[in-house]
Each structure stands twice: as structure tokens, then as C-alpha cells.
Amino acid sequence: MRNADARPTAKIPGPAAVPRQVRNARNAVAAVFAFNGLAIATWFARVPAVRDALSLSAGRLGLLLLAMSIGSIVALATAGLATQRLGTARTVGVAGLLIAGGLAGTGAAAGLTGWLPAVAVALFAFGYGFGTCEVAINVEGAAVERRLGRTVMPRFHAAFSLGTVVGAGLGALAAGAGVPVAAHLVGMAVVVAVGILVALGSFLPTPDTAEPDTAAAHGRSGGLLAAWREPRTLLIGLLVLAAAFAEGSASDWLAVAFVDGYGFSEAAGAAVFAVFVVGMTVGRTAGTVAIDRWGRVPVLLTCTLLAVVGAAVAVLGGNGPVAVAGVAVWGLGASLGFPVGMSAAADDEDRAPARVSVVAAIGYTAFLAGPPLLGLLGDQVGTRYALLVVPVLLLPTLALVPAVRPPAR
Numbered sequence: 001m002r003n004a005d006a007r008p009t010a011k012i013p014g015p016a017a018v019p020r021q022v023r024n025a026r027n028a029v030a031a032v033f034a035f036n037g038l039a040i041a042t043w044f045a046r047v048p049a050v051r052d053a054l055s056l057s058a059g060r061l062g063l064l065l066l067a068m069s070i071g072s073i074v075a076l077a078t079a080g081l082a083t084q085r086l087g088t089a090r091t092v093g094v095a096g097l098l099i100a101g102g103l104a105g106t107g108a109a110a111g112l113t114g115w116l117p118a119v120a121v122a123l124f125a126f127g128y129g130f131g132t133c134e135v136a137i138n139v140e141g142a143a144v145e146r147r148l149g150r151t152v153m154p155r156f157h158a159a160f161s162l163g164t165v166v167g168a169g170l171g172a173l174a175a176g177a178g179v180p181v182a183a184h185l186v187g188m189a190v191v192v193a194v195g196i197l198v199a200l201g202s203f204l205p206t207p208d209t210a211e212p213d214t215a216a217a218h219g220r221s222g223g224l225l226a227a228w229r230e231p232r233t234l235l236i237g238l239l240v241l242a243a244a245f246a247e248g249s250a251s252d253w254l255a256v257a258f259v260d261g262y263g264f265s266e267a268a269g270a271a272v273f274a275v276f277v278v279g280m281t282v283g284r285t286a287g288t289v290a291i292d293r294w295g296r297v298p299v300l301l302t303c304t305l306l307a308v309v310g311a312a313v314a315v316l317g318g319n320g321p322v323a324v325a326g327v328a329v330w331g332l333g334a335s336l337g338f339p340v341g342m343s344a345a346a347d348d349e350d351r352a353p354a355r356v357s358v359v360a361a362i363g364y365t366a367f368l369a370g371p372p373l374l375g376l377l378g379d380q381v382g383t384r385y386a387l388l389v390v391p392v393l394l395l396p397t398l399a400l401v402p403a404v405r406p407p408a409r
Contacts, residue, residue, distance in 0.1 A: 028202035037163025045171020071127025079135035080357025095133035096196030102126025107185025142346030158284035237362030243337025261384025279331020307333030
């Protein structure tokens with residue numbers, strides 16, 4: 001018997017019962033997630049090359065990276081309305097072109113002209129496209145999930161993780177082979193643009209939601225404002241914020257923490273981060289079955305507790321192998337908070353764009369505030385012990401987990 005907070009469908013359809021159109025849409029959404037991961041990892045892999053090409057200090061590089069963050073924040077404030085007006089397919093298409101254009105522009109401006117303002121503008125476009133695509137593709141993913149009648153959103157996010165692994169690997173190979181940053185980023189931008197545009201052809205059909213009527217437009221913007229006043233939406237946003245912090249802090253600081261705190265080599269530190277990514281991918285792949293069997297709330301409570309224990313062991317383990325085991329548990333536990341939160345925000349298909357936009361805007365704050373917070377704390381207590389903020393933050397979020405329970409229908 002299924003748990004009361006599991007997705008309310010009478011029967012999980014088998015492969016033959018799912019229309020081909022829905023299966024194709026599922027594959028298309030996974031592909032877009034993967035291409036997004038490929039794009040973001042391609043950029044992060046070549047940040048050192050861009051820094052060297054522009055002769056930037058650490059402080060100036062931080063200011064340059066802020067251009068991308070500002071673009072993402074602006075996008076998250078407008079993406080819900082854009083998705084409502086244009087539909088998910090057209091929104092993802094425009095956003096995908098911005099991602100590709102920003103990536104190519106960054107590479108060309110840094111590698112060929114060395115003009116810092118042009119790089120900043122390109123990174124803003126990249127960030128705006130990425131933030132917009134994140135909202136729209138989560139809305140589309142939630143719609144596919146409803147039509148499938150089973151949980152698949154975590155697997156979409158697993159596809160993003162796999163895309164980042166591929167992007168990081170190709171970036172490392174390109175850097176090692178001495179491929180110019182302009183050629184690398186422009187080439188990958190073409191791959192991303194073509195991949196996303198091809199995938200759009202398999203999205204679920206949606207009616208033309210763009211209307212010139214002023215009252216209709218006002219109603220949509222009002223829906224976005226109303227979403228900011230909904231207690232359940234805000235609680236889900238806070239839950240996603242904590243999940244994003246648990247994930248982002250590992251991405252930013254795990255390797256450094258193990259190099260400085262445990263005396264690992266740089267290569268071993270990178271391998272520790274790989275352990276975390278593997279744990280995340282396993283959790284997002286297997287978690288779909290667990291959610292369909294036991295429901296969102298019990299599974300997410302369990303995962304949050306695993307993340308708390310894993311992060312604490314990673315910091316306080318006392319020796320390398322124990323700490324690495326803690327990292328694996330941390331990755332497993334942190335895997336489901338973000339995708340389940342997005343699914344929960346999109347439970348009501350009509351209001352999904354506004355609610356997903358709000359939840360994403362709250363959640364992505366962690367990716368902006370997390371790195372400097374841990375960096376400042378690391379200056380005082382060391383990077384390794386600064387990561388204790390993760391379990392301390394996650395413990396109170398256990399009280400937020402019931403907010404993801406699907407509303408009664």
C-alpha cells in the first residue's frame with residue numbers, strides 16, 4: 001500500500017501504457033537537463049584559462065563571476081511570467097540560445113579580444129539564459145512526471161549531474177591538450193544549442209498562451225506575486241534553499257577542505273568531490289523508486305538525516321577513509337531535496353510556472369550566499385570545519401519537509 005503523501009495515482013503505468021509522446025517528452029527533458037549541465041561545467045572548467053587570458057586578480061575574477069550570478073537572479077525573477085506567456089518549449093528555446101550565445105561570447109571575448117566588459121556582458125547573458133531555462137525545464141519536467149504517473153524529476157536532475165561530469169571531463173582534456181579557450185567554448189556552445197533545439201521538438205504540446213490582452217498579462221504577473229504570499233510555496237523554497245546549500249557547499253569547498261584539512265593531494269581532493277557526485281547521482285536515480293513506494297515526506301526526511309550524518313562525518317571523521325565514506329553518504333542524502341522541491345512546487349499545473357519561479361529564486365540564493373559565507377568562516381576556523389554549517393543548517397529543515405506532501409485533490 002502506498003504512503004498517503006505519494007503521488008496520487010491509482011496505478012503506475014507500465015511502459016506500454018505510457019503514450020509514445022510522453023516517453024519522447026521525458027527523454028527530451030532529460031536531454032535538456034544534461035545539456036545545461038554540460039554548458040555550466042564547460043564554463044567552470046575553463047575559468048582558470050579565462051582568468052589568465054584577462055590577467056585578473058582573485059578579487060577582479062570574483063567581480064567578473066558576479067555578472068553571471070546577477071543574470072541568473074534577474075532571470076529567476078522573470079522566468080515564471082515568461083514561461084506562462086510563451087510556454088515551456090519556446091522559453092527553453094530562447095534560453096538555450098542565450099546559454100549558447102553567452103558561452104560562445106565569453107570564450108571569444110576572453111580568448112580573442114581580451115576585452116573585460118564584453119566578457120561580463122556575455123556572462124550576464126549566460127546566467128540569464130541558464131536561470132530562465134532552469135525554471136522552464138523544471139515546469140516541463142513536472143508536467144511530464146504527472147503524465148507518466150510516477151516520480152522522475154530526480155532522474156532529470158541526475159541527467160544534469162551527468163552532464164556536468166562530461167563537461168568537466170572534456171574541459172580537463174581540452175585544457176590539458178592546450179585547446180584555446182575561444183575554440184573550446186565556441187565549439188561546446190554549438191553542441192549545446194543544437195542539442196537543446198533538437199530536444200524541443202519532443203516537448204509536450206502546449207496551447208499558445210501568449211495573449212495581447214492587458215488584463216490577462218496583469219493576471220499572470222499577479223499570479224507570480226500571489227505565489228510569493230503562499231505559505232506552502234515559501235516553505236518549499238526554504239527547503240530547496242537548504243538543499244541547494246548542502247549541494248553547493250560540497251561543489252565549492254569539498255576538494256579544498258580535504259586538501260587543507262586532511263592533507264590530501266589536489267588530485268585526491270578532486271576524487272573526493274567525484275565521490276560526492278556519484279552519491280548524488282545514485283540517490284537521484286534510485287530515489288524515484290523510493291518516493292513512488294513510500295512517498296515524498298518519509299524519503300526526504302530519511303535523506304535529510306543522511307545528509308546531516310554524512311556531512312558531520314566528513315568533517316569530524318578524524319581520518320581520510322572515514323571522512324570519504326561520510327562524503328558518499330552526504331551526496332546520497334543531499335540528492336533529492338532540490339528535485340523533490342521543484343516537483344512539489346509544480347503540483348498544480350496551472351500555477352506551476354509562478355510557483356517554480358519563486359522556489360527557484362529562493363533556492364538559488366544559496367549558490368550566491370553560500371560560497372562567500374563559507375569562505376569568510378573558513379578564514380576563521382579552516383575550510384574543513386566551516387563545512388559544519390551544512391549539518392547545522394539541515395537539522396531545522398526537517399520541520400519543513402511535510403510541505404512537499406502533495407495537496408489533496
